[in-house]
Amino acid sequence: MLSCICVYINITEHLKDFIEIQFDPPGQMSAGLTCEMMVTFKPMINEDLVGEVNFLSQTGPFSILLKCTTKKCDLSVDTNKVEFGTTVIGETLKRTFTLTNNGALGTKYEFFKLTGSKLRTVTTAETSLGRLTTADTLRGGTPDSLSMMKKEAAPPGDKKPDQEIVDKASQEGGGTSIDHQGTQAEADAMSGTIGDVEDGEQSPDLAISEIEDYGSLDGMKVGPMSTGEVGPFSSVKLEIIWQPHIPGKVFTEFLISFSDPLSESISIQALANAIDVPVWVERQTVDLKICMYDRLYQDTIIVNNRATTALRLKFEVCKELKNHLELLPKTGYIQAQSQFSAQLKFLPRKSLFQEAGKYFDKETGVLEAPMIIRVADQTQPVPFTVQAVVTTSDMEFDITNINFGCCTIHESVKTRIRLSNKSILPQEYGFVGLPDYVEVQPDDGFGTLLPLESIDLDVIFSPKKAREYKFELNCKSIINREFKIQCEGVGVHPPLDLSHQVIHFAATALYDVSTATVHVNNSHISTNEFTHPVPRIGKGEIVPVGPTSFEFKIPEGAPLTISPSVGTIEPGKKCRVQVRFAPQLEEMDVRKEGVRMASKAMEAKAQKEYQEALQKEKEKADDALKSGNKGKGKDGKSPAKGKGRQSPGVPTLTVAGPKPFTPPTLENITKDTPAYAAALGSLLRQYKSCFRTYVIPCYVASGKCGNPGELPYTNNNTLYMEVHCPVVKPTLVAISDHGKTTLDFGEVSLGQTIIKSVTIQNISKKTIELTSSLLDTSGPFLMLNALRVLPPDGTHTILISFTPEAGRVFHEVLQINSGTSVLHVTVMGEGVNPIINLDMPTENGAFDIGAVLAGEYLERTFKFICCHLVLLREYLERTFKMQNSSSLSIDYSIKLESLSLLRHAKSQELPSFIKQDEKMKSLVGTQNNNGQNVFDLVPSEGRIAPGATQEVTVTFAPDHPSDHYSDFVKIELFGKKESHSFHIKGMAKKNVMFVHGVDETTVNVESLSESPPSTLEEEELKGILPSVLFSVKSIAKESEFVPGSRDIYVGCVRTMAVSQKKNGEFQFENVQAITSKGFNIDPQRGMVEAGNLKPVTVTWSPPPGHDPNEPVEASIILTLKGDITEQVKVMLRAYVVSDVEDKTDKTESTENTQT
Incomplete structure (x- = not known):
């Protein structure tokens, strides 16, 4: 195409x-x-x-x-010949005919008598009806003109046909005096009419006075409507009246002329015959209307006598109708100038057609019977006709027998029959004498059948008990005729019964839900049929007492759910069954609407692109034309003329039309697509209410049921439940998210709050007040705003928040009630526990940064970290990593306890060296004197994608030497939940080399004030060596001492100074002095790499004869070579403990570590 x-x-x-x-x-x-x-x-x-x-x-x-075309007249009559028949002189008869105008132009008409009319009447008044005008010349006509007209009208052989007479009589005179031809036409018309009346005999020349007398003697005249107007596409009825005064045949012509010059006059002929009989009947035709067979109908025949003497009458009926029609009396006398009444009796029988076939039409039922009244001393009888339409009185059923089959006593069986009226008269009917278990509907079996009408009737059989039924349906007509149908059926008492046979659901909106409850009862507890009705089929065997099973079968496509649909009921028990009605649109209808809407949108888009392309082509053509005109103006010459009409520089259109598109298929419109939701919303807005009825069978079987669909039931015990389901248009629809009514929050971290909205609209024509169901008060969903009254087409946005507190899937349904319907909004989401793994080295639960020179800083990154030692005026950086192991992005923030507002409140307690039993509340140790943070973590907040890793750098920058720099770090997720926390600590040293891991000899709380300057001379200070205490314990067993060992660490700070970035050395002096006391040091000398700790193991074995109650003390000099050479006095102390004391010491050590 x-x-x-x-x-x-x-x-x-x-x-x-x-x-x-x-x-x-x-x-x-x-x-x-x-x-x-x-x-x-x-x-x-x-x-x-x-x-x-x-x-x-x-x-x-x-x-x-x-x-x-112009408007015209289209004039016609339904008949051109009016027959009055034979009439006795003195009677008055009227006949009408119809003048119809089928044209679009109205016109005036004049209806007048042509035969016997005076010449002056033809041209009396000036008229616009298409006849001759200006009659003054005719009125003053000379005798010569009249004689000339008589001579031309005399010869009958010159008479012209009727139509020609009418044409001549209707000629227009053009508004001037009548000419000779017009006068002759009128005379010819009148002479022709008189000749017809005389049955073709030649008549002598008639004078004008004779013509006028004849025109009045024939008794014909025009009815009361002789002039008027017939409108377009309309009609008028005209009347001819005949009242004969003399006997004989009459032939009269009438003429209808019109004002429309294009419309020809219409001629009407009237035929009649007048007789002069002394005896006559008032009604020539006795119409008995419509009569039924075998019914008696009577009428009176009135005979009149105009004679002055009494006459003898004899009434005769044709022999074919003697069995059907009778006139009484058959003979009688009528007095002079009086009336006589005879009785007509008509009793039509079925043999009417066989006996009087020539007077009776079997197809139409019309009877026309000629009757004769013979008058003594009168040769001509007085005839009259009896007319009647004879019809049957039969009514007929389409069936003769009805078998209702088996029906339970809780239900009814309906059979449809058709009752037909074979008569052309309306007949009343009624079903009488019905038993109490049968009814006929509608109208309880009573009504009226119109002629030849058929009606469908429902015969409802409702047995009251289990037995066999045989009965008759008796239908009677108003004339007491009976029509019967033989019926039979079997009543069944099932072992189960329903509490409700019919369920009437309230008007339910689409995608709303209505529920109803019925009970299935097992009341069969005894087989004694003499005390109560027992379950059986007709007069068959009684159902045994025991468990009875049932199964509901829902028709395919019905929006109904029955729960439970299968079950077993013990004797005397009942089962509660819930019926759920949830109307929905057919999925195929929604898909078709989606295809239609998508096709329409694609077509509009293609048309828009086409229009834009045309506009661009037009703009290019205009630009090309303008550039061509400019070129012509510069050269002063027009381009050379070529062949044809080519116009170079003017581009032709290259866009043929809108681009073809391929509409989506039905398979592409699925429930999770926006097109499906949009189509569903469109259908909901244009949905019209409907009412559906479903009949659900409930199959019953004795014994316990097996799998669904395998119940060994019998159809005779089947129960039926009728469900009435009115479906209406919903008043509320969702217009957000393409009309979806599901809010899916997806995965949300525990403690995090997500807010989503759904917008609803009132699509009804009335204002509604909204209410809603309650969400779980202890659940994660919360409706944030209140509902309000919605006017027609009004909208409202509902805000719902989701704050999960557990890592699982949540699902709830929010019901928004408008009074007539409920909109179900499904809210769902999944709580996810955010998981962050820290990749950091810890020691006793703390992240040890290490040591740094005081004044410098140390940085470390993490996956999480404990800063080491630093020298004064130096810093240290370490890193650790955080890895997101959950399936959602995590917002984190890192907070230091030293920056907390509650830091000083928590520090208002006795220090740990006073109260050793209690745990420390404040985990913040020594801080910088300059007010800057000792520890800094960068970045302190951010977002980690699922499965990603974030590296955090920890900077340790002390401003004065101390071994007790510490802080407490908390990692919070989404600003609320604390995911991880750890202790971070570091040390600041004056020199590169230091000793670590010795016993504490001072408190771990630093004074807020600076230490006072020493009063000793510098020379005296140089002679005093710094000392550290190092304890070792040996465990005493039953027969021996277990040597005790412990590590002391020699560290070397990795300084920031380039010249000092080298390793350190250490050496223990005078080791032989402590060997005799059981001490052993390994190694005694060594090298320490910058930034590391070198463990030195000190082992003590009690010497022979050692008193375990006495400690052993010794000292040794440790020489440290780094940026400077320094000697440290290490005081060794050893003692013996029991096994129990050792375990107690380890427990206390663990608790202190955790603290």
Whole structure:
């Protein structure tokens, strides 16, 4: 199928002054498309116009016929001949006929009698009805003109046909005096009419007075409506009255003339026959209307006598009708100038057609029976006719027997029958004598059947107990005729029964839910049929007492759910069954609507792109035209003329039409797509209410049931539940998120709050007040804003927050009630426990930064970290890493306890060296004197993607020497939950080499004030060596001492000074002095790499004869070589402890470490 272009050419030349064509070329037209053309007609002359509108397409020229016609009259009558029949003189008869105008132009008419009319009446008054005008000349007509007319009218052989007479009588005189031809036509018309009355005999020349007398003696005249107007497409009824005064045949012509010059006059002929009989009947035709067979109908025949003597009458009936019709009395006398009444009795029988077939039409049922009244001494009888339409009184059923089969005593069986009225008269009917277990509907079996009408009736069989039924349906008509149907059925008492056979659901909106409850009862506890009805089929065997099973079978496609649908009930028990009605739109309908909407959107997009492309092409063409004109102006010459009509520089259109598109298929419109949700919303808005009824069978079987669908039931015991389901349009719809009613919060971290919204709209025509169900008060969902009254088409946004407190999936349904429907909003989300793994070295639960020179700083990054030693005026950096092991992004923040607002409140306690039993509340140790942070962690906050790792740098920058720099670090997730915490500590040293891991000889709390300057001379200070205490313990067993050992660490600070970035050396002096006391040091000398600690193991074995109650003390000199050479006095102390004391010491050590 190709597309083409339609071009308007022209219009017929003589129509251009009256017709205006407006036609916008549509461009390329695909097959099946249409375009519009506006035709405007401006009438200026009263003439018919015919022409053509010419077009040209790629397939060739074609034209459209164009006609403009004036209004005309289309006049006609339903009959041109009116027959009055034979009538006795003195009677008055009337006949009517219809004048119809089927044209669009109205006209005036004049109905007058032509036969026997006076010459002056033809031209009396000036009229516009199409007749001759100006009658003054005719009124003053000379005797010569009259005699001439008589002579021309005398010869009967010159008489012309009736139609020609009418034509001549209706000739127009053009508004001047009548001419000789018009007068002769009138005379010819009158002479012809008289000749017809005389049965073709030649009549002598008649004088004008004789013509006038004849015109009044025939008794014909026009009815009361002789003039008037007949409108367009309308009709009028005209009447001819005949009242004969003399006997004989009458032939009279009437003429209808019109004011419309184009309408010809219409001639009407009236035929009649008048007789003079002394005896006559008032009704020539006795109409008995419609009669039924075998019914008696009576009427009175009134006979009149105009004679002056009494006459003997005899009434005769034709022999064919003697068994059906009778006139009483058969003989009688009628007095002079009086009346006589006879009785007519009509009793039609079924044999009417066989016996009087020539008077009776079996197809139409019409009877026309001629009757005769014979009068003594009178040769001509008085005839009259008896008319009747004879019809049957039968009513007929479409079936003769009804078998209802088996029906339970809790239900009814309905059978539809058809009752037909074979008569052409309406008949009343009624079903009488019905037993109490049968009813006929509608109207309880009573009603009226119109002629030849059929009606469907429902016969409802409702047995009251288990037995076999046989009965008759008796239908009687108003004339006491009976029509019967034989019926039979079997009553069944099932072992189970339902508390409700019919469920009436309230009007339920689409995607709303209504529920109802029924109970299935097992009341069969005894087989004694003499004390109570027992379950059985008819008079069959009694059902045994025991467990009875049931199964509901829902029809396919029904929006119903029954729970439980299968079950077993013990004798005397009952089972509660819930019926759930949840109407929804058919998925295929939603998909079709989605395809339609998507196709419409794609078509609009293609059309928009096409229009934009056309606009661009037009702009290019205008630019090219402008550039061509500029070039012509510069050269002063126009381009050379080539062949054809080529216009270089003007581009042709390259856009053929809108781009074709492929609409989505039904398979592409799935429930999780926005197109499906949009289509669903569209259908909900245009949904019209409906009412559906479902009949659900409940199969019953004795014994316990097995798998669903395998119940060994019998159809005779089946129960039926009828469910009425009205479905209405919902008042509320969701308009956010393409109409979806599900808020999926996805994965949310524990303690984090996410807020989402759903917008609803009132699509009803009334204002509604909203209420909602309660969400779980202890659950994670919370509706944040209140509901309000919604006007028609009003909207409201509901805010719902989700704050999970447990790592699981949450699901709730929020019901928004509008009074007539409920909108179910599903809220769901999953709580996820955020997991962060720290990759950092810890020692006794603390991150040891190490040592640094005081004044310098130390940085470390983590995966998490304990700063080591630093020298004064130096710093140290370490790193640790945090890894996100959960499935969602995590926002973290790192907080130092030293920056907490509660730091000073927590530090208001006795120091640990006073109260050793209690745990320390304040984990913040020594801080810088300059007010700056000792420890700094960068970045302190951020977001870690799922599975990603964040490296954190820890900077340790002390400003004075101390071994007790510490702080407490907390890692919080999403600003609320504390995920990890650890202790961070570091040391600041004056020199590069130092000793670590010895016993504490001073308190671990630094004074807030600086130490006072020493009063000793510098010379005296040089002679005093710094000392440290180092304790070693040996465990006493039953027969021996376990040697005790402990490590002392010699460290070397990695300084920031380039010249000092080297290793340190250490050496223990005078080791032989402590060997005799059981001490051993390994190694005694060594080298320490910068930034490391070198462990030195000190072992003590009690010497022989040692008193375990006495400690052993010794001292040794440790020489440290680094940036300077320094000697440290190491005081060794050893003692013996029992095994129990050793365990107690380890426990206390562990508790102190945790603290």
